[in-house]
Amino acid sequence: MSGRGWQMELLRNMGRSAATTEVSGEKSTESGIQSGEQGDQTRGQSDGSKEQKTSKDSGEESLNSSSQGRGRKMQMALERHLSTQLISKQDAPETTAETPRGQGRGDMLRRAMEASLSVARQYHKDKAPSSVEEVTKKMDTVALLEQAKTTEPQEPVLYRGTKGVMVTALSNYLPLEWMSDKRIYEYSVYFEPLVDSIHLRVKIIGQLQAEIGSVFVFSGFNVYLPRKLDPVKVMHTKLAATQDTIKVTMKLIKVKPEEELAPFLNNLFNKIMRELKFVRHKRKQFDPTKAKIVPQHKLEIWPGYVTAVDTFEGVTVTALSNYLPLEWMSDKRIYEYSVYFEPLVDSIHLRVKIIGQLQAEIGSVFVFSGFNVYLPRKLDPVKVMHTKLAATQDTIKVTMKLIKVKPEEELAPFLNNLFNKIMRELKFHKLEIWPGYVTAVDTFEGGLMLNLDVSHRRLSTMTIHEFMTDIYQRYKADFHKKVKEALIGKIVLTRYNNETYRIDEVDFTLNPRGKFKRGEEEISYVEYYRRNYNITIRDLEQPLLLSFKQVRVSGSEKKQERITCLIPELCYMTGLTDEQMNNTNLKRDLAPYVTVSPHHRVDGLRKFLANVRECAAARKVLEDWGLELAPDVINLESRELGVQQVSFNEYTAKAGIQADFSRDATSKHVLTTIPFNTWAIVYVERNKNEAITFMNHVQRNAPQLGMTMKNPQHVVLRSDTNQEFIKQINQVITSTPGLSIVVTIFPTQRGDLYAAVKKVCCYQNPVPSQVIMARTLGQSNESKVRSIVMKILLQMNCKVGGTLWSINIPMGGTMICGVDAYHDPAQRSASVTGFVASSNSTFTRWYSTAIIQNIREEVSRSLGLAIKEALIAYRQGNGCLPERIVIFRDGIGDGQLPLCENFEVPQLIEAAKSLYPANGEPKLTYVVTQKRINTRFFRQSGGKIDNPAPGTVVDHSVTRRYMMDFFLISQNVRQGTVTPSHYIVVYDSANLKPDVVQQLAYKLTFMYYNWPGTIRVPACCQYAHKLAYLVGEHVKKEPAKELQDKLFYL
Structure with missing residues (x-):
């Protein structure tokens, strides 16, 4: 057993012995109740980073070593164990008069640790510590180091191919660069008394801005700053709700290296997108002011962007992509600080508020993840601040401790949040078709990159209530079943707060007159929307839509289910329904709105860069953190693997530059065939003409493909019920030895019939099967029908064991x-x-x-x-x-x-x-x-921007560090941009x-x-x-x- 085994056993047993609060799933409305900034809920995320120690000769362990991460986890386990004794809800008092600080909790802590150690010693006699004091000493060695360590970044391993012709291309990546004087400093944060609620921790850190500055990011445990504080900084503040004083100690962990900055930078770019007035939906940012209406289909399309920051391999390149280099200003760094609240603050929302109140100390430029704060300037290694909760006037002590200066490869999440803020400043809103972007920052072989892509959101202008009414008019007898089939699993948007939800259930026993508990009062949905949004709900009998979400609750190791109730007349369907997906007219009408050519896509990326440069608030977000955005998308070299040869039975064809050999595939003998000596075709009486049309084309065209097909057994049905189809198919399979395949002509497109036929042919009476829609055979265009039948014949040959080409x-x-x-x-x-x-x-x-x-x-x-x-x-x-x-x-x-x-x-x-x-x-x-x-590449030739040819490979610059990976464009597209x-x-x-x-x-x-x-x-x-x-x-x-x-x- 390894040396760390006793520590894991200790944590597991402490988890079993810790008192937890059982919280049942609760029903709530979707607004307000679930609001709050989302932080990084992975405790001690960056503490166990795999980095080398600065000095191999030093006996003192680096804060970046694995033991630091273990100590941090142990400390968090102790905090969780005490959390239910200190805070029950986010606004509850953090301390009680009956229990002096450190006394009752100390007794509980000792009992929990002693019980856990007794179990650990049974399995790890030679490794487990002998006493609680030894555990505390080991933890202090890790958690209380005052000097942040720096690490040497590991050199990336390059995996490059050499085959093919070198070509110039563009990408949708933008390099990021730090200003030369900037660093990101990571501080661990300790709260006294302990604050378990993430929400409350955020609030406490927010109250310490006077000491740590307003520019920071707080993860809930660590604080990240763009400036260096003292190695250990102690601050005091008060909880607003109770006026209890909280001591906050921040201790410097390290200066974050580049390879660790991707999460931090993604958060930062989320902030930038907000500054640009974009509205975020997942990783996409949309602009509702540029919504494009498609009235004949009751749809809106929202254009937007996708962004991502990551770190890549660094080489000189000559191609165009949708990546933008990010550059740090020479004097800028990102400092990561852990944050501790005293008393414990479990609520992320409250933690964010507390950190926001501390801008006078930490500065106004910061990112707080709910656990850690990220700053573009260095504070003291440990910084202690005090602030008060607005609701209760309780004093919260916030301690921020420097973890490290964030390396570039760890900055991607942070920068993604930063670009979200920039998108908000550009006034993009999440959603109608809505124009927008998808942005993300990550660390690649070429350093930090912002990945940027144009995106569109499809949104129905029809409410779910109208959609349900339409279903009722068509399926009155089976209304409930049809509604659930149509809605469950779909994503809806509520326009009054621009939030999206997944529908998991439709509850016909609930309606808007029902009440739910909000705070201390019970309120109906009707009254809630009237008060908060000035919305009058018209249909008081409509059912409610339920959305289930797993959330982590204080005091519980398991996630609890939270149920959000939605009003159908306030919800709009996003995306396309199954019926719309099969509507060829709709697809044709949408194409001009959502199909973006390579030229227009690159124009959109450059327009985004111009928006950032012209928006003072967005520029300030970047400058505060010492970031500079490259002036254009990155150019790079790619390779084309060349034209391939395809072999048929006695013929070899070149696929051509577009990798298309459809003419050869439908005119040459296939590679190997299986004779169709015994097969059957099943159809209803009214589709007899379609069956004859099919057989005529089979007899004329099968020999052209080298296929031998005897006349099939015709099975004509008197009705088109599922039962009749299944009965006759079973009968023909069981009564016909050596049956090769069953061909079935469906009168209409019916999912239930298709499933029934496939169940019979796949496992009940296994035999290959082919389903054909009658309308595809009933077209007047003879040439089109021939083409369809040729493709069906090729499918049938494969299904019985033949091969087509090699x-x-x-x-x-x-x-x-x-x-x-x-x-x-x-x-x-x-x-x-x-x-x-x-x-x-x-x-x-x-x-x-x-x-x-x-x-x-x-x-x-x-x-x-x-x-x-x-x-x-x-x-x-x-x-x-x-x-x-x-x-x-x-x-x-x-x-x-x-x-x-x-x-x-x-x-x-x-x-x-x-x-x-x-x-x-x-x-x-x-x-x-x-x-x-969201990666895109573009071929640039003579000023024209087009899609790269099939067989284009990119295996450098925008690929992952330390991985063998590559991008391959294999297919040819006639419209839009190839992915x-x-x-x-x-x-x-x-x-x-x-x-x-x-x-x-x-x-x-x-x-x-x-x-x-x-x-x-x-x-x-x-x-x-x-x-x-x-x-x-x-x-x-x-x-x-x-x-x-x-x-x-x-």
Whole structure:
């Protein structure tokens, strides 16, 4: 057992012994009750940062070492243990007259620690301390150091490819630079008496601005400042509610290095966006003043931006992207301070208020996360201030302790908040179509970058009440069911406060006349909206919409469920409904509003830069923190991997610059075919003409593709009920030996019928199936119908085990896998992981399986079994096991990368080992594929800005430090701006070169048999996605093993 084992045992047992307050889920309205600045709720987030010690010879541990993080966690555990004794709610008195400070709490603390130590000593006899005093001494060694340590940044590892032609491109990244005299100082904050409420801590720190300055960020534990205070600064303030005095001690931790600044800078840029008068929805910022109305569809479109700050690798580049370099002024740094409130302040909202009251001491320029404060100037290493709670006049003591100067790689979250503030100053509001931006700051190989992208928000001008009325008029008998089907899982906007909520339930037993408790009084929803928003609710009988949210409550280790009740006539649907998504006229009408060409997108990015330069308040936010925004988006070099050749049965075609081979795919013999000797076609009597049309095209065009198709068995139905379809399909399957496929013509588009047919054909009576809509065959345009039937024939050939084309991938002895997950939007059904693995040397045949798992569970627990079955199938087809396995994992965000590396990869390795002889396991490469990103690249030629060509790779400057990753543009788009995919190599025991991974990823984008061209991700990922979606959305059970060697889900 490691040396830290006793400490973890201590914390766990203290958590068990600590008194907690049970808080039940409460119903509230959506405004006011849940308001408050959101802070970083991860306690001690930056304290355990993985940095080297400044001096290896010193016996004193660096504040950046892991022991400092452990000490901080132990201290926070002690604070949590005492929290319920000190504060019950955010405005409750923080101390009581009956319990002298330090006396009753000290007894409780000692009893808790002694009980926990007795358990820890049972399991860690040689490591656990012998007494409470020894624990306290160890904690003091960590928590009370006065001198901040600096660390040498780790040099980034460069993973570069060399293949392809070098081309010039632009990106949507802006470099950020610090002013030469600026640093970010991190201070830990201690409150005496202890303040558990985050909200109250924020308030206390806010009251200390006279001592620490008004420019700071407080995370709830640490304070970040742009100026240096004393190493230890002690301040006093009073709680407004009770007038109790709080002693706040701030101790310098460190000057934040660049690689740690990304979270801090993202917060800072959120602030900048507010200064620009943008309104934020998640990571997007919108401008409602430029809403574009689409009246014929009752829609509004809000233009906006997406921003992100991160840190990249630093090289000289020549291409255009949507990244803007950020530069620090030479004299600027970001200082991170931990913040402690005495008495404890549990409420984040109250903590923010308290910190806001301290501007006279800390300055007006700061960012407070709810735990830590970030400042552009250095205060004392420990700064103690006092302020009073406005509501009670209680004195709060706020102690800010310098943690460190934030390194650049840690500044991304901070800068994102800063740009949110800038967007508000630019007068962007969250939402109608609304124009806007998405912004984010992060640390990349090229240093700190602001990622900026143009965004649009679609918003219905029809209220949910009107939407429900429309449903009632169409489905009176089944109104409740249809309303829930249409609304649950959707996101709505309340215009009176520009907030969005997810609908989790529609409660027909509630109405606006109902009352809820607000403070000490009970108030009806009708009266609440009249008082607070001057809104008169008209329909007093309408049901209420419920939105569930998990929130952390003081005194409880588990999150509690908070229920927000919404009024339908005050809510508006965001995005598009399922019906609107299938409306081709709507899509055509929206295209001019939301399709942004590369030229206009770059113009939008440059317009944002001009807005920031022209807005004095936004400029001041940057200058206060010592930041300078680059004058233009970053240029960089990219590589084009070149034109690929596609092989059919006896013909090889060049895909061309646009990677399109659709003409060859529908005119040449496919690679391999399966004879259709016995098959069936099922349709209702009134669709007989459509069935004849289909068969005529099949007989004329199947030979052109090299397919042999005998006449099918016709099954004509007398009615179009689900029961009739299922009965006849079951009958034809059971009565026809060797049936290849069942083709079903649907009279109309019906999700329930589709699901019923797929359930029968996927697991009840497994056989490949093909569904065709009657209207696609009933068109008057003969040429269009022919094209549709040709594509259906190609699908049918794949579903029965045939292959269409191949591309040269010289990687013998390799099995390539794709993994993706499906989650039910309404969170009512289980999640499904699709797993697909190649089973031959040309990567044209695939073994497929679906894994049912817990709701919203992204990381699968059953991949080991899936890969074991895939390896067995590979051995059966090739006579041996593969030498290497390459897995492309889709659907994983940055926050889940450690879970993949530490959870999915080990189970895959262990499962594979069981089939190989000793020391003979295969080499494994695990690559995460990310599609939902805001990175954009643009090709610039002769003053014209266009999309890069398919096969364009960018693997430097805007890629991650310390990771092997790259961006690949694989597909061609005819309208709008192309979106690259981001590939991250999480694990690689095969030691594949960057060129190999890049070319493999690109070649696999040609191998998706539903599209004669390239797609955004490797074909194995798209197959996994299609399989997971079919099972999760319709089938609901794992498909039969008889279908696992076929692409039955296309």
